[in-house]
Amino acid sequence: MNTAIPVRRTRPRLSPVASLQAAARGLAFFGLMLAGLGLLVVILVAPGLLALGFSNVTPAHHGDHRVVLALLVIGAGLGIARFLVPGALLAIRRLASLTRRLAGEWCGVPIAESYLPLPGPGDRPLSFTGRLSWLLKDPATWRDLLWVTVNVLVGWVVAAAGAAIMVVGLVEFIGTNFIRAIPPPAFPGNSAGTLGFLGVAIISAGLLAAPWLLRGYGLMASSMLAPAGNAELALRVRQLSQTRTEALDTGAAEIRRIERDLHDGAQARLVAMGMTLDAAGQIIDTNPVAARALLYEARDASVKALAELRDLVRGIHPPVLADRGLADAIRALALDSPLRIELAGELAGRPPAPVESAAYFAVCELLANVSKHAEARQTWIDIRQTDGMLRIGVTDNGRGGADPARGSGLSGIERRLAPFDGILAVSSPLGGPTAVTMEIPCALSSPKTSSC
Amino acid sequence: MRVVIAEDLFLLRDGLTRMLQAHGLQITSAVDNGADLLAALANDQPDVAIVDVRLPPTFTDEGIRAALAARREMPGLPVLVLSQYVEQLYARELLASGTGGIGYLLKDRVFDSAQFVDAVRRVAAGGTVMDPEVIARLLARNTGDGSLAALTPREREVLALMAEGRSNAAIGQRMVITERAVAKHTASIFLKLDLQPSDDDNRRVLAVLAYLGG
Numbered sequence: 001m002n003t004a005i006p007v008r009r010t011r012p013r014l015s016p017v018a019s020l021q022a023a024a025r026g027l028a029f030f031g032l033m034l035a036g037l038g039l040l041v042v043i044l045v046a047p048g049l050l051a052l053g054f055s056n057v058t059p060a061h062h063g064d065h066r067v068v069l070a071l072l073v074i075g076a077g078l079g080i081a082r083f084l085v086p087g088a089l090l091a092i093r094r095l096a097s098l099t100r101r102l103a104g105e106w107c108g109v110p111i112a113e114s115y116l117p118l119p120g121p122g123d124r125p126l127s128f129t130g131r132l133s134w135l136l137k138d139p140a141t142w143r144d145l146l147w148v149t150v151n152v153l154v155g156w157v158v159a160a161a162g163a164a165i166m167v168v169g170l171v172e173f174i175g176t177n178f179i180r181a182i183p184p185p186a187f188p189g190n191s192a193g194t195l196g197f198l199g200v201a202i203i204s205a206g207l208l209a210a211p212w213l214l215r216g217y218g219l220m221a222s223s224m225l226a227p228a229g230n231a232e233l234a235l236r237v238r239q240l241s242q243t244r245t246e247a248l249d250t251g252a253a254e255i256r257r258i259e260r261d262l263h264d265g266a267q268a269r270l271v272a273m274g275m276t277l278d279a280a281g282q283i284i285d286t287n288p289v290a291a292r293a294l295l296y297e298a299r300d301a302s303v304k305a306l307a308e309l310r311d312l313v314r315g316i317h318p319p320v321l322a323d324r325g326l327a328d329a330i331r332a333l334a335l336d337s338p339l340r341i342e343l344a345g346e347l348a349g350r351p352p353a354p355v356e357s358a359a360y361f362a363v364c365e366l367l368a369n370v371s372k373h374a375e376a377r378q379t380w381i382d383i384r385q386t387d388g389m390l391r392i393g394v395t396d397n398g399r400g401g402a403d404p405a406r407g408s409g410l411s412g413i414e415r416r417l418a419p420f421d422g423i424l425a426v427s428s429p430l431g432g433p434t435a436v437t438m439e440i441p442c443a444l445s446s447p448k449t450s451s452c
Numbered sequence: 453m454r455v456v457i458a459e460d461l462f463l464l465r466d467g468l469t470r471m472l473q474a475h476g477l478q479i480t481s482a483v484d485n486g487a488d489l490l491a492a493l494a495n496d497q498p499d500v501a502i503v504d505v506r507l508p509p510t511f512t513d514e515g516i517r518a519a520l521a522a523r524r525e526m527p528g529l530p531v532l533v534l535s536q537y538v539e540q541l542y543a544r545e546l547l548a549s550g551t552g553g554i555g556y557l558l559k560d561r562v563f564d565s566a567q568f569v570d571a572v573r574r575v576a577a578g579g580t581v582m583d584p585e586v587i588a589r590l591l592a593r594n595t596g597d598g599s600l601a602a603l604t605p606r607e608r609e610v611l612a613l614m615a616e617g618r619s620n621a622a623i624g625q626r627m628v629i630t631e632r633a634v635a636k637h638t639a640s641i642f643l644k645l646d647l648q649p650s651d652d653d654n655r656r657v658l659a660v661l662a663y664l665g666g
Contacts, residue, residue: 303560310537319537323512328541335540336589 012108012211019207022214023166025106029099029159029217036095036148042080042088043145049077086128089135096144100225107218114227114235115140117242139231147224158217162210166203173199247419254316261312269305273298321360325350327383329360334381339371339396345383349444351390355420359392359440362413362424366394366436369409374398374434390440400432413438453576456496457482458489458515459504459534468502468562475569484508486518493522493529500553500576505535505542516542523549532575534559538583540590547580555581555617580617587615602644610637 012022053074056066097113104110116138118126126134135141147155176196227235280294313319321329327347334341350356363381370376376398383392404410404426414424422440455477459465462484469479481492485508493501501522507514519531530553533546538558546554555575561583562568571581591600591612603611613623620638624631 299563303563306536306560314537320539320541324541332539332541335544338592 012215014208014211016207019162019210022106022210023162023206025102026159026162026210026214026217029102029214030156032095032099032102033151033156033159036092037152039088039092039095040145040148040152042084043092046077046081046085049073049080053077082128086132086135089141092144092148093135093141096147096225099147099221103218103221103225107214107221109215109218109222111222111226112232113225114232116235117239140227143224143228147221150220150224155217155220158213158220162206162213165206165209169199169202169204169206171199172196172202175199243415243418246415250415258312258316261308265308265312266305269301269308273301273305276301317357318360321356326356326359329356330363330381330383333360333364333367337367337371339367339379340377341367341379341381343381343383347383347385347390347444351385351440351442351444355390355422355440355442358416358420358422359390359438362416362438363392363394365409365413365416369402370394370396370398370434373402374400374432376432376434385442385444388441388443390438390442392438393435394437395433395435397433399430400428400434401430402426402428402434402436410436453477453500453573454480454496454498455572456480456489456492456498456501457503458484458486458492458501458507458518460484460507460511461504464504464559471562471565472569472572475565477569477572486514489518490522490525493526500530500532500572502532502534502572504559505533505537513542516545520545520549523554528553528578530575530578531555532557532572532581534562538585540586543582543586552578552580555579556586557581557583558585574617582616584612584616587612590615600645603641607637607641607644610634611641614638614641 012018050073053070053072056070057074093115100111100113116134119130119134173196176199276294276298280291280298283294284291318329318332320332325347327345331343334343351359367379370379374396376396379394379396381392381394383390385391402410404414404424410424410426417424417438417440420440420442422438425437425439426434428434428436453476455472457465457468457472457479459468459482465482465484469482472479480496480498481488483489483492489501489503489507492498501519503515503519505513505515507518515533515535519533523529523531527550531546532555533542534557535542536559538556543556546556553575555571557568557571561571575581591608600608609627610623613626618626620631620634624634627634
């Protein structure tokens with residue numbers, strides 16, 4: 001959620017093409033400003049209507065048709081507040097996210113993003129009030145609103161200035177040289193020639209200024225859209241305590257499951273075995289044939305108990321993962337899977353054991369998803385470690401449409417990776433292909449050296 | 453028949469030793485780690501080695517690595533690997549370590565001592581013995597696609613037994629059909645899977661496994 005973005009503060013490129021591009025991008029930002037203006041109007045209309053309505057509902061006008069009108073106005077205000085304002089707030093958030101991304105890509109001013117995570121497990125839809133309070137409690141929402149307002153008031157000037165200057169210069173140039181619509185020189189010494197030169201000069205100034213203006217716009221956006229220092233820390237703390245609680249809960253639930261499995265499985269079978277052996281001992285002299293049958297029964301029970309323990313251990317910590325590490329464990333998984341899986345990539349060493357385990361079970365879950373939902377003919381797994389980041393990609397050519405928000409196993413994987421600050425990216429358009437990428441920051445231990 | 457055993461748990465090592473001795477096999481060494489195993493193999497020159505996967509000092513796949521190392525040094529040395537788990541990954545590595553004389557079984561298989569000793573003898577004689585669980589998983593994995601789907605249930609059963617390294621006679625005994633019926637099934641399987649028919653048990657297993665493993 002909070003990815004540290006390296007700050008690039010290089011000089012913008014100054015070439016005519018780059019300048020024209022910068023001017024065009026400024027215009028695009030201008031367009032985003034207009035969208036923000038529309039959303040702002042929607043948000044401001046609700047309190048406006050309410051104020052208007054209430055100011056007219058006074059006893060003086062009692063019985064007046066204006067009261068009815070005022071009540072209608074209040075109703076409209078409430079309706080907009082109920083149905084349109086939350087949507088507008090979310091839309092502003094999208095707009096701000098887009099601006100952040102474009103500021104990084106176009107202006108060379110990357111802006112980090114940090115919103116409050118959705119309260120509770122992400123797979124349950126929130127109530128209306130829950131959603132609204134989640135939006136309103138987030139300081140980032142208010143900073144977004146501030147940005148949209150400032151943008152509407154002054155930001156657009158900076159955004160559009162580059163293009164505007166060029167257009168003025170162009171008009172000046174074309175007007176004096178070709179149309180001659182510019183009035184005759186008002187000052188002595190002014191001629192069409194000098195005015196034409198003035199046009200060229202203005203265009204050049206616009207070309208020179210456009211990249212810097214775009215950069216300035218990015219910096220302005222950054223001053224409001226970047227998370228405030230405190231907010232960032234507070235967010236991190238909140239996120240850490242949440243993932244810690246979830247990790248502890250998951251661990252406790254897992255232990256309970258293991259206890260239950262042992263209790264109902266292997267333990268019960270061992271008790272039954274003990275009783276069968278005892279029964280065999282009682283009748284071994286009187287009925288050796290029946291006793292022998294009981295002994296074989298006890299032997300079969302022990303085989304079943306072993307099989308159950310084996311499955312249990314596989315679910316806790318698979319042997320190949322313990323023996324060989326992540327890459328081989330996933331290779332073994334691929335061999336056991338009914339899917340057609342192609343594996344690429346190697347790890348030079350071993351990630352820390354908890355990371356290995358989380359990554360392994362995440363891949364298990366993803367493959368289970370693929371075989372359950374995707375109807376894929378081929379699956380590709382890619383494992384690599386670069387820049388202190390363990391990356392695992394699972395891609396299939398199935399029918400797509402996987403959505404982490406819809407409470408599939410994907411949100412479970414997100415929770416599994418969260419304690420390690422790992423993230424999950426899913427791209428799954430309807431019709432496929434589905435590409436899931438996991439990234440977990442971690443360092444590899446030095447490669448295990450083995451003599452045999 | 454001379455046997456070397458490597459198993460780190462005393463109870464199991466002792467039990468295995470006694471069981472094999474009861475069936476008339478001679479235990480030349482019973483060791484509890486990989487290094488001692490390699491020394492014992494070089495020293496005793498046994499007919500077969502029985503090796504547990506998990507051995508000290510790492511308690512991971514020490515046994516597999518020791519077995520592979522031993523077969524590199526002494527090509528063709530028959531090794532039967534025992535484990536609490538069977539993994540296709542390890543099965544492949546063992547099968548790739550040279551032709552024949554290789555076995556990979558769950559530890560549970562020692563419960564049926566007659567069958568287990570039979571497996572030891574087959575490995576010692578240069579055969580290949582794969583645990584039914586390995587085969588079952590290979591078959592389960594390959595149910596969906598192509599030519600395996602063309603097999604009748606009966607033929608699949610024969611294929612599974614064949615992959616366990618059994619001869620036609622043994623398969624017939626197991627399925628309570630005549631050896632000739634088995635031969636008919638195997639011919640049909642080879643035809644459907646487009647495999648070269650062969651009388652050699654070991655090459656048969658390898659062909660089947662190679663086919664199943666894709």
